[in-house]
Amino acid sequence: MKTYREENYLKAIYQLASHDKTRTVSPTDIAHWLELKPPTVLEKLGILVKKGLVTYNKFDGAKLSPKGNEVALNIVRRHRIWETYLYKQLKFSWSEVHEIAEQLEHVNSEKLIDRIYDVIGRPDFDPHGDPIPNKQGKLPKSDRRPLSESIKGCKCVVLGVSEHSELFLNYLTELNIRLNDKLVVEQINSYDDTLKLSSKNNETVLMSSKAAQQIQVQCVKPNCACK
Amino acid sequence: MKTYREENYLKAIYQLASHDKTRTVSPTDIAHWLELKPPTVLEKLGILVKKGLVTYNKFDGAKLSPKGNEVALNIVRRHRIWETYLYKQLKFSWSEVHEIAEQLEHVNSEKLIDRIYDVIGRPDFDPHGDPIPNKQGKLPKSDRRPLSESIKGCKCVVLGVSEHSELFLNYLTELNIRLNDKLVVEQINSYDDTLKLSSKNNETVLMSSKAAQQIQVQCVKPNCACK
DNA sequence: ACATAAAATTAGGTTACCCTAATTTAGAGT
DNA sequence: ACTCTAAATTAGGGTAACCTAATTTTATGT
Numbered sequence: 001m002k003t004y005r006e007e008n009y010l011k012a013i014y015q016l017a018s019h020d021k022t023r024t025v026s027p028t029d030i031a032h033w034l035e036l037k038p039p040t041v042l043e044k045l046g047i048l049v050k051k052g053l054v055t056y057n058k059f060d061g062a063k064l065s066p067k068g069n070e071v072a073l074n075i076v077r078r079h080r081i082w083e084t085y086l087y088k089q090l091k092f093s094w095s096e097v098h099e100i101a102e103q104l105e106h107v108n109s110e111k112l113i114d115r116i117y118d119v120i121g122r123p124d125f126d127p128h129g130d131p132i133p134n135k136q137g138k139l140p141k142s143d144r145r146p147l148s149e150s151i152k153g154c155k156c157v158v159l160g161v162s163e164h165s166e167l168f169l170n171y172l173t174e175l176n177i178r179l180n181d182k183l184v185v186e187q188i189n190s191y192d193d194t195l196k197l198s199s200k201n202n203e204t205v206l207m208s209s210k211a212a213q214q215i216q217v218q219c220v221k222p223n224c225a226c227k
Numbered sequence: 228m229k230t231y232r233e234e235n236y237l238k239a240i241y242q243l244a245s246h247d248k249t250r251t252v253s254p255t256d257i258a259h260w261l262e263l264k265p266p267t268v269l270e271k272l273g274i275l276v277k278k279g280l281v282t283y284n285k286f287d288g289a290k291l292s293p294k295g296n297e298v299a300l301n302i303v304r305r306h307r308i309w310e311t312y313l314y315k316q317l318k319f320s321w322s323e324v325h326e327i328a329e330q331l332e333h334v335n336s337e338k339l340i341d342r343i344y345d346v347i348g349r350p351d352f353d354p355h356g357d358p359i360p361n362k363q364g365k366l367p368k369s370d371r372r373p374l375s376e377s378i379k380g381c382k383c384v385v386l387g388v389s390e391h392s393e394l395f396l397n398y399l400t401e402l403n404i405r406l407n408d409k410l411v412v413e414q415i416n417s418y419d420d421t422l423k424l425s426s427k428n429n430e431t432v433l434m435s436s437k438a439a440q441q442i443q444v445q446c447v448k449p450n451c452a453c454k
Numbered sequence: 455a456c457a458t459a460a461a462a463t464t465a466g467g468t469t470a471c472c473c474t475a476a477t478t479t480a481g482a483g484t
Numbered sequence: 485a486c487t488c489t490a491a492a493t494t495a496g497g498g499t500a501a502c503c504t505a506a507t508t509t510t511a512t513g514t
Binding site for chain 1: 313317318319323326327330331334335336338339342343346
Binding site for chain 4: 264267270271274
């Protein structure tokens with residue numbers, strides 16, 4: 001339990017890297033993410049480098065080593081398993097589970113994780129729609145992509161969200177968009193990429209490009225023009 | 228979660244005090260219990276005193292203030308609720324739950340504790356037989372007392388144990404003594420207080436006074452001569 | 455009462471994490 | 485190339501929790 005700060009650094013690097021794969025993960029990014037200051041992060045990066053969990057230089061930023069990646073994915077695994085357990089077994093709401101799972105993910109008992117993973121039926125995805133890595137740190141396959149990459153006419157199903165803030169989740173609730181909902185992209189505004197969507201019950205909603213980037217979907221038709 | 232060390236100090240003081248109510252809780256006792264060194268404990272005691280959670284002087288030892296007691300009992304509550312949950316819901320063995328509950332007890336979510344407490348049926352006692360304090364820090368009533376206080380001929384039922392080490396729990400398993408077993412005290416050796424006990428299925432076992440002190444029982448007959 | 459063992463306390467040090475306030479280095483625009 | 489800004493880094497501290505090695509008290513046995 002004393003190593004939970006280290007776990008949080010590794011998880012942060014993982015999350016920042018997967019959030020935007022094009023940019024490097026800078027000390028400033030990590031500091032912002034963990035609500036710390038850059039010198040603090042820099043210091044810790046030095047320690048993580050020495051431990052062989054991370055590589056760092058100012059041009060490439062921080063990168064997880066294979067060992068660091070394994071640790072990070074294990075935490076992600078625990079987090080998502082707990083989220084699912086809280087949601088499915090203990091009837092917490094979608095927006096409540098994250099904060100509690102942030103704590104539970106650091107509880108060190110493989111047997112406990114195995115047990116609750118069994119109870120929830122060993123799913124590949126958590127209630128947010130995020131993939132649950134296996135023990136070896138491998139992610140299950142899927143064709144998930146951001147809704148923002150859809151083209152006009154695409155019919156797709158909501159698999160998850162990339163942002164888990166209450167603000168965002170409540171925003172989706174207001175738009176009446178839920179996990180597994182099917183959406184049709186009616187129009188894409190060519191000026192600001194705002195999407196006009198219609199959902200199953202023929203409600204039509206407008207969604208900003210910013211929000212659409214955070215929604216993970218999969219095309220319903222296997223030969224959909226979206227790639 | 229960062230305050231878990233403090234929680235552990237308070238819990239240690241509580242446990243040491245309830246373990247032997249006659250003796251004072253010394254820094255050395257606490258150090259031994261938490262696997263720390265006396266100066267470390269002394270330093271922390273100063274902080275706890277300053278925070279109004281504990282009183283301390285070398286003659287009376289460490290004592291929980293009302294506020295400190297409330298915090299300690301809340302941790303005990305969480306610990307025992309988790310133990311029960313792990314045992315009853317997640318099918319962990321009696322000897323496994325303690326270690327995991329040691330970690331889970333520090334997870335800070337009243338709603339989570341409430342939820343799992345509901346799931347296990349809001350019991351007054353945990354699977355060890357230990358009482359679960361309510362939210363106000365009150366312990367449920369019972370006539371529990373150590374088996375070592377029994378007199379010859381007493382018939383009593385095992386409600387719990389005061390020691391939770393694997394060593395001790397395995398010892399009980401070997402003697403084939405379980406929670407809720409009924410025992411009859413056949414003889415008490417007047418030299419070393421060793422007990423000769425017979426259990427329901429007429430097995431006879433010898434038990435040291437040391438072990439008997441750790442077993443909590445209740446007389447079966449309301450007018451039993453044990454007091 | 456006195457030696458001696460044990461416990462409490464003091465002194466001084468370490469490591470992990472976190473900070474603010476410079477300073478240096480990169481990057482971006484002109 | 486030059487300037488200006490933002491990011492990275494260095495310098496210098498602080499606190500919490502630990503520790504070991506004295507030193508001082510307190511208890512204890514004879």
